[in-house]
Amino acid sequence: MKSSAIKSIKPIDFQWQTSDPFLFCAYHNDFYPEGNNDLGPNASLEGRNIGMDFEIKDGWRMYHGDRVPGFPVHPHRGFETVTIVQQGLVDHADSMGAAGRYGGGDVQWMTAGRGVQHSEMFPLVNRDRENTLELFQVWLNLPAQNKMVEPHFSMFWASNIPQKAFLDETGKKTTVDVIAGVLEETQALQPPPDSWAGNPDNHVAIWTIVMSAGARWQLPKAAAGLNRTLYLYQGSSLNVDGVDIAPMHSIELQSDADAVLQNTNEECRLLLLQGRPINEPVEQYGPFVMNSRNEIMQAMKDYQETEFGGWPWPNRDQVHTGRRRFARHADGKIEEAE
Numbered sequence: 001m002k003s004s005a006i007k008s009i010k011p012i013d014f015q016w017q018t019s020d021p022f023l024f025c026a027y028h029n030d031f032y033p034e035g036n037n038d039l040g041p042n043a044s045l046e047g048r049n050i051g052m053d054f055e056i057k058d059g060w061r062m063y064h065g066d067r068v069p070g071f072p073v074h075p076h077r078g079f080e081t082v083t084i085v086q087q088g089l090v091d092h093a094d095s096m097g098a099a100g101r102y103g104g105g106d107v108q109w110m111t112a113g114r115g116v117q118h119s120e121m122f123p124l125v126n127r128d129r130e131n132t133l134e135l136f137q138v139w140l141n142l143p144a145q146n147k148m149v150e151p152h153f154s155m156f157w158a159s160n161i162p163q164k165a166f167l168d169e170t171g172k173k174t175t176v177d178v179i180a181g182v183l184e185e186t187q188a189l190q191p192p193p194d195s196w197a198g199n200p201d202n203h204v205a206i207w208t209i210v211m212s213a214g215a216r217w218q219l220p221k222a223a224a225g226l227n228r229t230l231y232l233y234q235g236s237s238l239n240v241d242g243v244d245i246a247p248m249h250s251i252e253l254q255s256d257a258d259a260v261l262q263n264t265n266e267e268c269r270l271l272l273l274q275g276r277p278i279n280e281p282v283e284q285y286g287p288f289v290m291n292s293r294n295e296i297m298q299a300m301k302d303y304q305e306t307e308f309g310g311w312p313w314p315n316r317d318q319v320h321t322g323r324r325r326f327a328r329h330a331d332g333k334i335e336e337a338e
Contacts, residue, residue, distance in 0.1 A: 004241040005221075005257035010250050012231060014054075017250065019227035020277035021196050021204065023079060023139035023289060027233060031059035032069065032088075032131040035124030039319050040068045042127070060133075063122075065317055069133075070121035072317040075308055076112035077299045078147045078289040080140040080195055082206060083108045084179065088133030089125060089325070093318035094118035095309040096330035098153040101320050105158030106337065107179055111192045113142070113149040115299070115308035123319045136271060138206060140196060143278050144291050149194040155327040159338045162186045172215035174261075181205030181274065184220070196278060203255075205274035211238075211263040219259040219272075226255035228274040235268025 010017065016025040036042040045062065049055070053062035062069045070090075083090065089103035094110070095117040102108055110118065124131040142149070156179065164186040166174045178188045180197045181204055188206075191197040197204035203223050209230075211217060222228065230251045232238050238245045239262040245251055247268075253259055255274065281291045288299040302308070320326075325337035 003257075004243065005254045005259040006241055006243055007252040007254055009243070009245060010252075012233070012248050012250050016231060018138075018273055019229060019252070020279065021141045021202070021227075021275045022273050023141050023282070023284070025139070025231070025271070025273065026137045028133060028135050028137075030061055030069070030122075030133045032122070032124050032133060033060075034129060035127050035131055038067050039123035039125065040065075041124060065121065068121045068123060068317055068319055070317065071119060072121070073117050073119045073311055074287055075115060075117050075303050076287045077115045077303075077308075078112060079142050080109065080111045080192065082138040082140060082179070083120070084136045084138070084208065086134040086208075088131060088135070089123055090135065091121045091123050091319045092118060093313045094151075094153065095307070095311060096151055096153060097312055097332075098328060098330045099318070099320065100155055100327040101325050102155060102327070102337070103325065105161065105177070106325065107156040107161065109154040109156065109192055109195075111142070111149065111152040111194055113146070113151045113194065115302060115306075116151040117308050117311055119313075119316065119318050121317050121319050125323050138273065139289075140204070141278055141282065141289060142194070143196060144280055146194045146196075147290060147295075152192045152194065153329060154192050155335070156189050157325075157337050160189060162188060166217050168216040170214070170216075173212045174215050174217035175210045177208045179206040179208065181207070183207065196275065202276040203274060204276075205272060207272040209270040209272060211235075211261065211268050211270070213263060213266050215263045217261050219253075219261055221258045222255045222274060223276075224256040226274055226276050228253045228255040229272070231271040231273075233269060233271065235263065236266050237264050238262070238268050238270075239264070
């Protein structure tokens with residue numbers, strides 16, 4: 001009889017607990033109203049803690065925004081952000097001069113390296129209907145040797161992200177978007193050049209998984225010695241290796257064992273994070289992630305003195321005009337969503 005691949009089951013909150021090489025994952029799911037002329041909510045902001053609005057009121061939050069929801073300019077050093085936008089749009093701008101608008105399954109992967117400032121705003125482009133926003137932001141650590149690399153900005157358009165579909169014996173479907181890593185013969189797009197995910201020996205995987213009602217799928221085993229976690233964030237329940245899992249729970253799995261997933265009576269959605277641990281000290285102070293306290297102090301000093309290159313945009317909460325999805329890279333190259 002097959003033993004269970006499950007190591008632990010834990011409830012998940014706004015900032016999802018992750019394991020090395022990941023630092024954390026934030027899940028945003030906001031049901032914004034119609035937008036106004038400034039791409040903000042066409043609704044009163046009364047009663048909100050503007051600048052620190054993280055409490056859900058009327059189904060949505062302003063976060064650190066005061067006119068457009070989102071995260072105005074802030075610095076990072078020493079890690080990477082992988083932002084997966086399932087619904088809605090994000091407007092990006094950064095101190096490299098890069099910018100973009102992305103959403104609807106697009107992914108932005110940014111290596112902060114030695115230091116970058118960026119803003120991430122959520123423009124409410126629909127003026128005649130609600131603006132739903134759903135996204136993950138995964139923080140992936142960098143090893144000490146890559147903490148101070150040059151910053152890098154990548155955009156993965158939804159139409160280019162490899163997808164693998166599986167049908168069970170009853171014809172029920174499971175679909176996997178392979179954002180990082182490899183699933184059978186399906187290989188993800190190339191990660192940034194200095195990423196821990198760039199070395200295949202690290203077996204980094206970031207997958208979004210959709211299982212139709214009643215679908216059954218065997219999550220294939222990977223190498224031994226990895227940290228591997230599934231997050232069930234939508235659906236009524238899921239059975240993993242004979243154990244019933246409630247929604248908004250994480251399942252830590254043995255990485256070198258198959259796991260059988262049996263969905264119940266409604267579609268469910270999962271995120272998988274997997275990777276070989278970096279196994280280095282982690283010292284974090286807000287948006288700086290280094291290996292020692294002295295390095296954190298140096299990061300703070302460098303930011304105070306240089307602002308990581310300054311801010312080339314007219315607004316701290318920069319948003320872009322129009323509705324098109326695009327990416328402008330630091331070298332000036334512009335690409336449109338496909």
